[in-house]
Amino acid sequence: MIDTTDGNRKVPVSFFTPSFTLGNMRLAQRISSLVVESAFDVLARARALEAKGRHIIHLEIGEPDFDTPRPIVEAAKAALDEGWTHYGPPQGLPELRRTVASRVSQTHGLSVGEQHVCIVPGAKPMIFFPMLALLEAGDEVLYPDPAFPIYRSMVEFVGAKPVPVPLREEHQFSLDLDFVADHVTDRTKLIVLNSPENPTGGIIPESDIRQLAEMVRERDLMILSDEIYSRICYDGPAFSIASVPGMLEKTIIMDGFSKSYAMTGWRLGYGVMPEWLAEGVRRLMANSNTCAATFVQRAAIEGLRGPQTEVENMVKEFRRRRDMFCPALNAIPGFRCSLPSGAFYAFVNVKGTGLESKQVEKILLEEAGVACLDGAAFGDHGKGFLRLSYASSFENLTEALRRIQEASKLWAGA
Numbered sequence: 001m002i003d004t005t006d007g008n009r010k011v012p013v014s015f016f017t018p019s020f021t022l023g024n025m026r027l028a029q030r031i032s033s034l035v036v037e038s039a040f041d042v043l044a045r046a047r048a049l050e051a052k053g054r055h056i057i058h059l060e061i062g063e064p065d066f067d068t069p070r071p072i073v074e075a076a077k078a079a080l081d082e083g084w085t086h087y088g089p090p091q092g093l094p095e096l097r098r099t100v101a102s103r104v105s106q107t108h109g110l111s112v113g114e115q116h117v118c119i120v121p122g123a124k125p126m127i128f129f130p131m132l133a134l135l136e137a138g139d140e141v142l143y144p145d146p147a148f149p150i151y152r153s154m155v156e157f158v159g160a161k162p163v164p165v166p167l168r169e170e171h172q173f174s175l176d177l178d179f180v181a182d183h184v185t186d187r188t189k190l191i192v193l194n195s196p197e198n199p200t201g202g203i204i205p206e207s208d209i210r211q212l213a214e215m216v217r218e219r220d221l222m223i224l225s226d227e228i229y230s231r232i233c234y235d236g237p238a239f240s241i242a243s244v245p246g247m248l249e250k251t252i253i254m255d256g257f258s259k260s261y262a263m264t265g266w267r268l269g270y271g272v273m274p275e276w277l278a279e280g281v282r283r284l285m286a287n288s289n290t291c292a293a294t295f296v297q298r299a300a301i302e303g304l305r306g307p308q309t310e311v312e313n314m315v316k317e318f319r320r321r322r323d324m325f326c327p328a329l330n331a332i333p334g335f336r337c338s339l340p341s342g343a344f345y346a347f348v349n350v351k352g353t354g355l356e357s358k359q360v361e362k363i364l365l366e367e368a369g370v371a372c373l374d375g376a377a378f379g380d381h382g383k384g385f386l387r388l389s390y391a392s393s394f395e396n397l398t399e400a401l402r403r404i405q406e407a408s409k410l411w412a413g414a
């Protein structure tokens with residue numbers, strides 16, 4: 001809270017609550033539908049405990065604990081020295097767009113060109129912009145539940161209707177296709193897929209993707225395929241719906257540099273989409289960001305073209321941690337965790353503790369000093385689960401397990 005002066009009155013202003021007002025000014029109604037990722041709330045609570053001297057192990061935030069690969073950092077420095085400090089084209093630097101197009105063509109077995117690629121600051125705008133460009137009030141959007149909370153937030157923000165599709169543990173957190181079949185209507189304009197998925201680490205099997213493609217092939221709708229964790233797969237690559245013949249023209253492939261190249265703070269993402277939609281995104285970029293930072297785009301070219309050794313080593317290390325961490329979580333009383341096939345999250349069923357997942361989250365933070373996220377933060381179907389990120393050192397994970405085991409005495413046998 002800070003105080004600001006309004007005439008003779010002192011008006012309390014909070015920058016962090018939806019009740020932000022200043023005199024007669026208040027936030028527009030549309031802002032109330034926007035959520036703030038609960039990872040940042042838990043982080044704030046964890047920081048408050050740390051300020052009191054507590055030691056907290058952070059397993060709540062979804063970002064690699066690795067530094068950006070050195071060649072990318074060097075390329076950014078060189079770009080700054082070369083003067084890449086000016087505006088660039090709203091759709092992105094042509095050389096980066098060509099590089100993305102050739103990479104996506106290669107990984108997806110497709111033929112896309114630079115005209116299909118839009119470069120944006122972070123992957124998040126590639127959720128927001130296509131929704132702004134495609135959806136009218138009342139249009140319906142199918143999206144996974146549990147999932148990255150920003151999907152629903154954005155759907156509501158643009159006045160469309162969110163239709164959550166359950167992901168079930170017994171189906172390895174793939175989509176419930178019967179549910180999709182029952183809920184696709186003439187108002188459905190967008191289906192969001194995320195594979196590998198946040199928070200479950202699940203990968204949608206190729207056979208499910210193909211079935212889904214058959215279901216929607218004849219419909220006037222688009223698929224937003226969030227492939228931000230595409231490089232972090234442990235049992236072979238995730239199959240993209242864009243690779244199903246005839247589906248490219250209905251798909252927005254969305255990816256970015258945050259997770260694969262440990263570049264969360266650099267803010268760079270991209271989408272590959274039909275030209276008519278790229279024009280919409282280009283206009284939204286021209287009206288909002290102008291362009292993504294040009295020296296960052298230059299560095300990303302090095303990221304895609306240069307040696308991939310650091311990325312491969314990071315994924316190897318995530319696998320090593322997963323193989324230790326997930327089986328060990330299964331040994332905690334009341335916990336059940338299937339082995340995730342991608343991303344860097346363990347999604348643990350904690351219903352066996354007899355407690356609400358929110359309570360377990362609280363106990364782990366306050367009693368054990370382990371910060372993690374209640375699955376309910378990712379949707380109703382996440383209730384009863386916790387998300388623990390294993391993007392943390394082997395030592396931290398080992399210590400977290402020891403602390404969770406100790407804390408489990410609070411519910412085991414209770």
Ligand code: PLP
Binds near residue numbers: 124125197198228258
């Ligand atoms: N999509 C998913 C599924 C994510 O988990 C995240 C980040 O956590 C994003 C998109 C956003 O990525 P970025 O940080 O590049 O905006």
